[in-house]
Amino acid sequence: MATESGTWGYRDRFGDSFGRTYFRRFPPGVCSSIGIGTYLGEPTDAVDDDYRAAITAALDGGINMVDTAINYRCQRGERVVGDALADSDIDRESVVLATKGGFLPFDGERPAEPGRYIHEQYVEPGIVDTDHLVRGSHSIEAGVIDHLLDRSLSNLGVETIDCYYVHNPETQLLDRDPEAVYDSLEATFELLERRRAAGDIGCYGLATWEAFRVPESAEQYLSLATVLDRAERAADAVGVDDHCLKAIQLPFNIEMADAFTLAAQPAPPGSDGDGPVSVLEYAHAAGLHVVTSASLGQGALADSIPPAIAAELAGDTTAQRAINFARSAPGVTTALVGMSSSAHVAENIAAGTFDPLGASAFDAIFE
Template sequence: MISGYASFNGTSDYLNKFSLPCRESSMFCAPPIAMGTHLGEMNEEDSVLYREGIEYGLLNGLNFIDTAINYRGMRSERDVGYVLKSLIKRGSIKREEVIVSTKGGIIPGDIEANLVPTDFLQKFLLEGGVVQESDVNIVDTHRHVLAPDYYRFAIETSKKHLHLETIDLYYIHNPEISMMVLGPTLFYTQLEKLFTFFENQVQLGNIRYYGFATWFGFLKDPMEKGYLSIEEVINIAKKVAGEGHHFKFIQFPLNKHMNEGIQKQNQKANGKWLSVFEAAHELGIYSTTSAPFYLGKAFDGASDARSMLREVTSTEGVFSTMVGMKKIEHIKENIQIL
């Protein structure tokens, strides 16, 4: 296992070597775009592309990688771990130079074990006693959990995939699914127990920081089902760990089709109705964004990838934008935009 974690000095020095823009937080520095690993097939062909692409990115100025245990049937995390282990062992990069974020909460499948999510849930999680049926919140085909025992399993599994002793940033993945099933009172009650668990994981050195990676949760109107309040979430983090809590990041989509994070004043913070970006800033939280091309649906002929990416990354308040890229040619184009 690779020891250490991303540091402010390590990430700052890394970006300075490439003369790339640097977005600063109190924890580490990141380029305006990060390498996302969501899209692609669960096959070796795409894994080879991802491994080549991640290596190229890390050697050419992109030091922020975003993944999740459920991406591509666990292959994405394994591909990231393969490259990290190889490059750090060779001395090509240092652990403190690289930011790695991953996610848990959505029940994953495991392509190597030939288990789709429903089978993985039954054969591994339920029969293995990791979760109980009552822990699983189901909306359509999505299965989500808030049970701390699941996250204990998920964090340890992600660490093994990534070959990391410490994960820099761990997101609860699409918590709005559980919110839709549980409702606010029960959801926030369970969240307090989960945040207590996460703060303990920080103390144990398994993760450094945690947050929410959402799809529509922060973007809905307050009375809509599945709405998440940033202020309420932060209040729970403060209740659990005081001002020194480690809930530091949120992630949500931002593109020309989903621009509610900028346009809609749907988040209340310190008595004011603000946009998601404004509320996060008001509460001391950093915003990362996803889906700059709306999962490929934004390519309508009116805008090209370069202009869309430039517009998102230049939006005030964006710490870094997660961009799905596995082909070296696309990574080169994105670095040129920076």
């Protein structure tokens, strides 16, 4: 597992190569403010090889935040990350490893009959209850997450996952009422608190797409205040002093800046204001780490961003400027970038040699 001494040692090894605040606090120590994601690509051996080389290049070049999920590329995403970690010259204690569970994964390839596969592999053995199975493939019930977490540990070949995310919990809101979804989250948080006590995870969080960047009236809206309240109740039930929900993940880029611009979360406790705030503001006030996904818009922003915004951002390439936009947002710990090409790894890492925008300069982009 990642350790304080391991991650700080990694920072000491690479820190002088980067701009200010490239390394940022994240339990249990520090992590790079650019992380490598493993979402895109077909479930093939050739793509596995590309990712394996890209992850190795990232670890060797100054990225120690690695993000994946059990359903990425039919579990190949996790397995390739595990291979790269095992073969890397960078020790495990230096790397912050994150994965996710919620979508029921296929195994190695997409089956000819996905619905039948899910029924045979998950419903018939009693792993998942169809009453809580949304859109045929998603569940956040404690028993399901327990099963998926065990499989992720095996896929990754590690004893501990540093940050385990409940994956897109707002998917449940498509078929279930909010109170039932919050109840399911609370039960799963209790499970994750127990798994943390057992040493299987370092902390947990929510990896979302819609939940925290839509108005309160939206179908897939989640209240971060309510989520944290349920985490506190879970910790009390397990008998620990403080919950270990430490991070949220959400999309954020030049074209999807809702996490900064949309005031849809309640004013945080102790704040001076009484109106709603952005999720970035609420997360900062609550002491949560924010990890951004889709920092390059899944590649769409690598070649083109609005000239007026590009002029305010540092970087030699368009992709570097787009990455630096995401990691300049107040409250963001790490901007994830999907990297399945070693050539792109070098370019993306180099974004960290430039300083991010200060808070005032970032605010000015939206004036």
